[in-house]
Amino acid sequence: MDFVRIYARVLGLLKPERPLAVLLALANIGLAGVGFIEPILFGRIIDVLSNSAGLSPDESWAETIQLLLIWCVAGIGGIMAGILVALHADRLAHRRRLAAMALYFEHVLSLPAAFHSGTHSGTLLKIMLNGADNLFGLWLAFFREHLSTFVAVLALLPLSLYLNWRLGLLLIALIVVFALVSAIVVAKTEKAQGRVEAYHSELAARAGDALGNVVLVQSFVRLALEARDLAAVMERLLKAQFPVLNLWALMTVLSRMASTITIIAIFVLGSWLHLHGETTVGEIVSFMGFATMLIGRLEAAMGFVSRMFFQMHSLGEFFQVLDTEAAVRDRPGARDAGTLRGDVVFENVTLSYDTARLAVTDLSFDVPAGRTVALVGPTGSGKTSSMALLSRLWDPQSGRILIDGTDIRDYTLESLRRNIGVVFQDSAVFHRSIADNIRIGRPEASDAEVEQAARLAEAHDFIMRQPKGYGTLVGERGVNLSGGERQRLAIARALLKNPPVLILDEATSALDAATEARIQKALDALMRNRTTFIIAHRLATVRQADLILVLQQGRIIERGSFDDLVRQGGLFADLVRTQFQGAH
Secondary structure, eight states: OOHHHHHHHHHHTTGGGHHHHHHHHHHHHHHHHHHHHHHHHHHHHHHHHHTGGGSOHHHHHHHHHHHHHHHHHHHHHHHHHHHHHHHHHHHHHHHHHHHHHHHHHHHHHHSOHHHHHHSOHHHHHHHHHHHHHHHHHHHHHIIIIIHHHHHHHHHHHHHHHHHOHHHHHHHHHHHHHHHHHHHHHHHHHHHHHHHHHHHHHHHHHHHHHHHHTHHHHHHTTOHHHHHHHHHHHHHHHHHHHHHHHHHHHHHHHHHHHHHHHHHHHHHHHHHHHHHTTSSOHHHHHHHHHHHHHHHHHHHHHHHHHHHHHHHHHHHHHHHHHHHOOOSSOOOTTOBOOOSOOOOEEEEEEEEEEETTEEEEEEEEEEEOTTOEEEEEOSTTSSHHHHHHHHTTSSOOSEEEEEETTEEGGGBOHHHHHHTEEEEOSSOOOOSSBHHHHHTTSOTTOOHHHHHHHHHHTTOHHHHHTSTTGGGOBOOGGGTTSOHHHHHHHHHHHHHHHOOSEEEEESTTTTSOHHHHHHHHHHHHHHHTTSEEEEEOSSGGGGTTOSEEEEEETTEEEEEEOHHHHHHHTSHHHHHHHHHHHHHO
């Protein structure tokens, strides 16, 4: 993404508040107009006063008063425009900054697992915060500086040529020098600044890794090593940054040198023209004012170009994430699923995460509502992938999945997932209260309903032992809870949601035998009269399943009841024999 395109996208994010943005833009144009009217009026007044010998005092005074009144009117207009910009530019920039963060946040959460597995969460957070801050600064500078600078430069050039083309050419030469120096420096430093931003992202990822795994760092005595590695990245960052800073510093020196030479040239040429009767003292003064103002505007523009250059890669990352399309989206015309019965059909479903390997191949099975299906097989056989398809975390490359006779892609994502409850093997929790974590599936649930779900999940007793009961914060990633406690919260969450379709992904794997036995009763009650899929490695937990699907390398190689599969003597029977022999 190039400089101009990124800046255009930054301004494009102001579209939701277009009327106010246009009003502020007009106010900036007014401010720019006042800026180049003042030198003209000042020069005219000087000409009137210097030529007063040929006029009566009353005539000189009347003309002077007329010019001063025009100046006052222009000044008052500028003050009013300045007040408008001062009052509303900041507010607009703050609102749009938060809106941009919300847009980014919602978009990132909608992106597929493949995106998140390839991008560190610390990097994503860094991109969001830096991008939003840079957007805020650019919007504020646009309304306070950029627009008035561009208008002033565009208006000054034809005006200066109209007043005196010789002096005007000097101003044009100054602009050309500024533009060339900027273009050369940007071209020479763009790739280097890209490497700098890559180091910034690496810093965020490394720091996020260490902070998210403090126990691992401390247990393996890696504090000094992690700090040393981070310092090494910082050293490489500075080594890449300093040459960029040197070139931009050189650009500043050259630009100021050109400005000083231009001022002197205007004074020398203006004096020569005045001595030959080709310009007036007032025109020289006006051009000196033009030059001073133009230099100030050009330096502001250089500052803008410099800031934009250093922010361009950060903003480019921000927009690149926004441009990443979610792999799973609502179809046009998708409808609300309402409350489903739970008849599930897989028809020749094939999924590939990449071209090298198929996750599931030609998967076909029917599950009437209320039945329990177990998916078993070696690690990597496609069990979790097939259930990810049911929740539309992925869409298959071929085949289709139906619930209640309708392709799940014809339901809205929100309504489909509202009908599916999941208890994961790795029970994820938010750094929020226990009650909030149980309410994830049903935010509107009452305290009594939350407590009832916790009791059924054998979680109430340990919750009441916490310092604040259901109001206790669980810590980041549930660090204040044991693995079994987190899993019981996940089961309570599914119980509270009460969905017609339930997925249990190793739901009791982190529990001791006694607790598992108690929770299994709650799970049996939960599974009754609802379609349930059990992903399990411990085969004793799937003995009562209506149907067991045995997967290997993404294909169903066996299907039937527990006893039938054992009698067949295939892979399932081997797995059962291995596990039960190991148990004895």
